[in-house]
Amino acid sequence: MKKQTYCRQLKGVVTSNKMNKTVVIEVSRVKKHSKxxxxFAVSAKYKAHDETNSCRIGEQVMIEACRPMSKDKKWSVVKKVKAVS
Known part of the structure; x- marks a missing residue:
């Protein structure tokens, strides 16, 4: 029987694609104060690996956790959810 591996996936918006094979993704979440x-909204930025350099600014993409590729880059782009027109 084959074990299923779980990779954490997040959905966010591409904010920068200036680097080679790397994009910056901004992920927004809604949190509730405990007391x-x-x-309120909380956002975080993640650097993700984009092998084909196909992501453009403003696109919604799905990223998943992977092995560390550099000091900051620990995510990779899985698919585009919504393209920019």
């Missing part, structure tokens, strides 16, 4: 119960 005051106020709902």
């Amino acid at each position: 005051y119960h106020k709902i």
